Amino acid sequence: MKRYQFLLQKFAWALFTILFVLVLNFFLFRVLPGDPARAGVRDPRLTKAAQEALRVRFGLDKPVINCFETLNPLRLGDCWVNPLETQFFIYLGNLLSGDLGTSYHTNRPVAAILAERLGNTVLLVGLGTVLSIVIGIALGVVAAWRARTLIDYAALVGSLVAWSLPTFWLGIILLLWGSTQFGLPLGGKATPGLAFASPLEAWWDTGRHLLLPTLTYTIIFVAEYVLIMRSTMLDILAEDYILTAKAKGLTTFQILKDHALRNAALPIVTIVALNLGFTVAGAIQIESVFSWPGLGLATYEAIVRRDYPLLQGAFLLLAISVIFANLFADLLYSFLDPRVQTG
Amino acid sequence: MKAPILEVRDLRKLFPVGPAQGWGGARPLVRAVDGVSFALERGEVLALAGESGCGKSTLALTLMGLEAADAGAIWFDGQDVTQARGAALKTLRRHVQMVFQDPYESLNPMMTIGEIVAEPLVVHGLAGTAPERQTRVLKALEEAGLKPADHFAGRRPHELSGGQRQRVVIAAALVLEPSVLLADEPVSMLDVSIRAEILNLLSDLRERRGISVLFITHDLSTVAYFADRIAVMYLGRIVEIGPTRAVLRAPQHPYTRALLSVVPVPNPRLRRERVILQGETPNPVRIPPGCRFHPRCPVVTERCRSVDPALTPAADLGHAAACLLLDQA
Ligand SMILES: Nc1ncnc2c1ncn2[C@@H]1O[C@H](COP(=O)(O)OP(=O)(O)OP(=O)(O)O)[C@@H](O)[C@H]1O
Ligand SMILES: [Mg+2]
Secondary structure, three states: OHHHHHHHHHHHHHHHHHHHHHHHHHHHHHHOOOOHHHHHHOOOOOOHHHHHHHHHHOOOOOOOEOOEOOOOOOOEOOOOOOHHHOHHHHHHHHHHOOOOOEOOOOOOEHHHHHHHHHHHHHHHHHHHHHHHHHHHHHHHHHHHHOOOOHHHHHHHHHHHHHHHOOHHHHHHHHHHHHHHHOOOOOOOOOOOOOOOOOHHHHHHHHHHHHHHHHHHHHHHHHHHHHHHHHHHHHHHHOOHHHHHHHHOOOOHHHHHHHHHHHHHHHHHHHHHHHHHHHHHHHOHHHHHHOOOOOHHHHHHHHHHHOOHHHHHHHHHHHHHHHHHHHHHHHHHHHHHOOOOOOO | OOOOOEEEEEEEEEEEOOOOOOOOOOOOEEEEEEEEEEEEOOOOEEEEEOOOOOOHHHHHHHHOOOOOOOEEEEEEOOEEOOOOOHHHHHHHHHHEEEEOOOOOOOOOOOOOHHHHHHHHHHHOOOOOOHHHHHHHHHHHHHHOOOOOHHHHHOOOHHHOOHHHHHHHHHHHHHOOOOOEEEEEOOOOOOOHHHHHHHHHHHHHHHHHHOOEEEEEEOOHHHHOOOOOEEEEEEOOEEEEEEEHHHHHHOOOOHHHHHHHHOOOOOOHHHOOOOOOOOOOOOOOOOOOOOOOOHHHOOOOOOHHHOOOOOOEEOOOOOOEEOOHHHOOO
């Protein structure tokens, strides 16, 4: 009963936050200078008529919202226009029908671009996350169980070093090393101009491209899990119920498995759930170094090219995934921890 | 007469603490347990009293094999278990169980009460089938005073009060049907009203099951009415031991007298003069030479500074104290 209420409340908050993000996202990109037409002004070949055509094509000829022609507060516009004819409500209406606009740069629908890129990012970041969680948790548990021994110090120092490495630097080093020593591809997702005889060969090719970016991602993110797991486990191992378990005759392995890990799952799961939200954005640097055609690279390119519709779509996706990750973490927590009844 | 169920001879436990003394030097040692000898008889409740930090918990942990003894011997049921490892240690832990001070900390918050009480049975392979296990769990819960037991089995620790939790801890210890229970201040975290209930429960169990209980406390008033004997510990050593009545009536060690003088007495005419101990709280790293109590002793003599007294029998049978003044008394 109470849990039901708690769920509803959390859902309501998430929806409210998303609405807020929608509005903010819209106005944020209207305040920024530059639209395709004005960007085009620098191109002397573009005629006035062509510029106007561009503006119409992207809907930039309409007022932003009632009373505002643009978001310039000094130049107010007509307040009596039909709200449905303003950019804001057209934007909302389009969103509802799943239309995120058209990319300035490629003229393709933003939704299609994002969907395609999202798949690639999930592949890279998903693999990296799973690897870093598995390795991180294993190392963290061992380090905590063997606290203040050589193993512990090695894991600790290694993690801290890995954590403080600049992502792009590590990426470049691994790229150099992998491509010269092992002939791994320099970037991209597939070898260009190659036709594959079977899906298996295609996967093999993708795997070879995926190897170095995944390795980079894992090295950068494993440290966080090692450190968190280690400190969580140290806390738990100092608890009286661990001593009680020992007194009851449980073996080391049983204690770790049945008592320590079960309690450590709570913070770890929460952090994983929260991190998943940043999956989408998490790999901007790595994707840039390895030209991996994911969302991070798309965002980076959109910024460089001032492709606002694409950027706006990417931001929205990012915000929504963070909000949902938060929601997910909350829900998971309430199911995992018997002590959490309500928020 | 049968041999004691648990016997300890000259037990020592040292902890290195702090930084080493200079390069390659040894780290200073805390003498948490510094030569303790006593015997726990079958079916007896022995209260172990002493101020905070005197080594009571360390003694219990060492008896359980949760800390390795640095010297001395522990005998359980006629066998030397000081160096018990592996299977022998596991067997020992089936027969010697411990109840910790804080019922809020000693239960795994993620497990149900039923799981917690069943776990020892599973670990020791004592109840083959699930229904058999269930029966024993419910029986242990009822015996610990949690009725109706099936009502509690599905709950988790946070849904219980402190007193109920401590009953769960006791049930989880009893389900193995141990012969010795080490209770480390089992009521000090509980409300006064609940203390009596838990103490009654322990004394019941002793009557019905004949369990031997080592009852650790820093408060002599809680145990006076149910302990058979009292041992008083000071700075890692037992300084007085004897039948409860004898120790309470005629305390032989000045430290015991000081402890007893601050215990409230119902009859104001019997009120003793309070002995407030002088000097600093003892430092177990640097134990004073001679009698370890001499810097705080109100009746200290010159001999006390150089001679370390051993436990010496006093007038009553089975009563002994480690004080040089005992001879003259
Ligand atoms: N693991 C340890 N490492 C270092 N020193 C320790 C350790 N455990 C106990 N000590 C020290 O040993 C001494 C005895 O501690 P112990 O916990 O046995 O006292 P206690 O009599 O149980 O006190 P209390 O009544 O407060 O529970 C203390 O000085 C304590 O600081
Ligand atoms: Mg203690």
